[in-house]
Amino acid sequence: MAPLFDESSVDDPDRIAERDPHQTLRALATAGAQVREAVTLAGEAGLDRVSSGERPRSVLVAALGGSSVVAQVLELLAEPGSPVPVSARRNLPFPGWVGPLDLVVAVSLSGRAPGPVAVAAEAARRGAALLTVGATDSPLADICAQARGVHIGVGRGRISSRTGLWSLLAPVVMAANQLGLVDAPASTLEAVAERLDEQAEACRPSSESFVNPAKLLATRLAESVPVILGDGPLNGVAAGRAASMLARTARMPATCGELPDAASQIVACFDGPFTAVGGQGAGGRGARDDIFADPFLDGPAQPRLGLLMLRDAPPEMRSLESDEAEALTDAVLQSAEETGVTVSTVTAEPGHPLVRLAGQMAQTDFTATYLAIGLGLDPAVSPHVADLRDRTGH
Known part of the structure; x- marks a missing residue:
């Protein structure tokens, strides 16, 4: 069953303050x-x-x-x-x-x-x-x-x-x-x-959900089993950071990968139980939506696979290598959409590689935090992590 994400809470200053006490x-x-x-x-x-x-x-x-x-x-x-x-x-x-x-x-x-x-x-x-x-x-x-x-x-x-x-x-x-x-x-x-300041302004709490990129992305990811894919080495680093933040901050298990190496293992998941064309799933029902399904008799619907594609800014000088990388990214996205995967894309703004990376990581950092707040979780504190530290002394 998909987690219950309360979209209104990420636009309510009082509820943000309540759920994010460590700011x-x-x-x-x-x-x-x-x-x-x-x-x-x-x-x-x-x-x-x-x-x-x-x-x-x-x-x-x-x-x-x-x-x-x-x-x-x-x-x-x-x-x-x-x-x-x-x-x-x-x-x-x-x-x-x-x-x-x-x-x-x-x-x-x-x-x-x-x-x-x-x-x-x-x-x-x-x-x-x-x-x-x-x-x-x-x-x-x-x-x-x-x-x-x-x-x-x-x-x-x-x-x-x-x-x-x-x-x-x-x-x-x-x-x-x-x-x-x-x-x-x-x-x-x-x-x-400056790029980090721009992201902080765009993703600020007072910015409404319909214009705040981090809030929008959090809403989409909340309804999915997230997979984060970078279109190359730079966004491979950003994808790893995003998966870590989703797990540690929003408590959402997420997997990540980098193109071209991860293309096959990610696309293989499109045949699985979390897509519209996949298997029957753990509950005996496929992931295909059924408007007549009764959640009490048929069991809750399974969450849908969600692909977050982190894309680099278009290169200043095109090459055969960049064209092939872009074609592979487009092919993965097309396959995802055809199988009913929830697809989201975050594209870097131009700049030095470190500047582009900073913008990508900042947006997904804010996304993970809004996702936690919308799920009613404290982004800073996990009771189970605290318990683990008590058990191990670390």
């Missing part, structure tokens, strides 16, 4: 300010010291959970032209090849995540250069200070990597730019901040 929407709206604050904090922390010596032989980024997107973004930006390899790590064991010639970047908003803290400690032991980003008064900051590395704080009021992402990501991008690993100068970060 997740407000925190997401500060993303642009986070970028600008990070630039200032990085300068005060002496980020220039990271690039004062020779370029590192390699860069290893340690991050997990909601912070792991930092490593994914850096890999994405560095891949086209970085002169040194960039890799990601969530936890120990520490790669045997890392040593004094390498740079290790450890990211944790609280500065207490076991994986990044352990990686930073081992990097310090081996004499690798160390850059850390997280809370100032934390084990991560202490390890960095002892190793004479560079630690960048995240400012006040950052309580979750889901809403404080750019406090973590911006300093890492700045360091990578200084090292010549990515092309993202100060003007790019300001453009990122």
Whole structure:
């Protein structure tokens, strides 16, 4: 049975305040300010010291959970032209090849995540250069200070990597730019901040559902089993972030993929029980709508598969590769529509890759939050996650 999404609640200021007591929407709206604050904090922390010596032989980024997107973004930006390899790590064991010639970047908003803290400690032991980003008064900051590395704080009021992402990501991008690993100068970060501000304005709570892109998208996803598909590497990162936010914030299980690799496994789902032409489903009835069905006698209708396609902005210069990618995306969308899949599309606005990615992630971040509110959930707190932490001590 599809979840009961109360569309009126996302337009009611009182009900938003009631269901979002930790002000997740407000925190997401500060993303642009986070970028600008990070630039200032990085300068005060002496980020220039990271690039004062020779370029590192390699860069290893340690991050997990909601912070792991930092490593994914850096890999994405560095891949086209970085002169040194960039890799990601969530936890120990520490790669045997890392040593004094390498740079290790450890990211944790609280500065207490076991994986990044352990990686930073081992990097310090081996004499690798160390850059850390997280809370100032934390084990991560202490390890960095002892190793004479560079630690960048995240400012006040950052309580979750889901809403404080750019406090973590911006300093890492700045360091990578200084090292010549990515092309993202100060003007790019300001453009990122502006794009995030634009999304915050478009998705603000006072904007009515019929014009608010995040509220509209939340309404459509609430009635579906969501699948998020990116049309290439950039939107593959955005799709992963969207799936994580839907699960963690809105408690909606979502799967994600990236074209072209995920085309077959996603399209195969169009033959399954959650489409109009699919199987009989768990309740003995197909997903085809039946206006005469009695929910008490026949059981509730199954939710319909919902495809959220994240598309990149049209390229400035067309090529055979871009034409083939566009044709594949269009073919997947056509197949979805023909089988009764609920299809939604979010297309990036033009700009630097990091700017385009920022806009995509911001809209789906707001979408997941409005979806939680419409479902009557607190976007910031999951009782079962709290219970899991109590059981495990983490």
